[in-house]
Amino acid sequence: MAAHLTDEIRALVGQTGPRLTAAHPLGPDELRRFTQAVMDDDPIHWDADAGARYGGVVAPLLYPVNALRRPPGSADPLDRLHGDPDWDGTDLGSGLGGLPPVRVPGLPRVLNGGVEAEFHQMARVGDVISAQARYLDISERAGKSGPMVILTVETTYTNQDDAVLVRARSTVIMR
């Protein structure tokens, strides 16, 4: 049954990626754009008095999972469209927190299977968020539409004081 899982891929289980740190502290304008995009109008996201229980202006609980974006000076990801007009716009390598990508011949589709997250505190404006990911599990299953490889990646998000904000386990399905 384990037709797609090579020893090389299995050896990735337990492997930890680099500790990635956001290029700049969380800013109020970035937070406003984010909260409007996610349609969260709670004043704790812009009013320090409203967010007093949490130590000031805070981001939505799951914000850290979207906090690690391309740093200044990064290559333009959309340049790829010029040479590859059928490219779907995804980049698995950057989506898994710097972990070595899993490439499985014959399973070209990559789907976001789901998330499990534990919350400890909310990111505050001014926080510098870091993330470190590891492969918790890699398995193969027979799905309705054929074989699937399922990656479980656990990522720990911390602030500049090394306090854990969120621990998230993402399931990525390749089929």
Add this chain to the structure above:
Amino acid sequence: MTETQRARATSSPRCLQDVAVGDAITPLVRGPMTPSHLMRWSAAIENWHRIHYDEPFATEHDGLPGLLVNGSWKQHVLTQMMREWLAPDGWLVRIQFSFRRMDLVGDTLTAWGTVTETQERDGLGFVTCEIGIENPRGENSTPGTATGVLPLRGGRPVPYPYPAG
């Protein structure tokens, strides 16, 4: 507390004794979702997957019925619903969900939850819920579970930051 928060707090339990199995979580209704909403979300998080904003690519290249609402967006809606229901005295400890069905441009989506279990532990009150997102086709696109913690009536406050373990 602001007026907005006061209004929210009136629909939220203040302690475990305010909650019973079968209670509904205050739902969040979002939509109808337009290409503008999806484009704004994709830009906010710089996710350039074209099935969320490039309709010819989504339908002709990938054979989808339309632009897809991002799972990365839906996860925040479920989390926000639980956090708001537990605020101002509680805390969302854990959430889990799977992306099982497609939600499409044009859909109005309802994030919902139901209390399935309550439990006292360590002087705090834990509430487990079944959660999901319902679309106009009657599908639960994003089934999952969540666990929140509330004070007991007259008991200690929920600690913040909320400790691990």
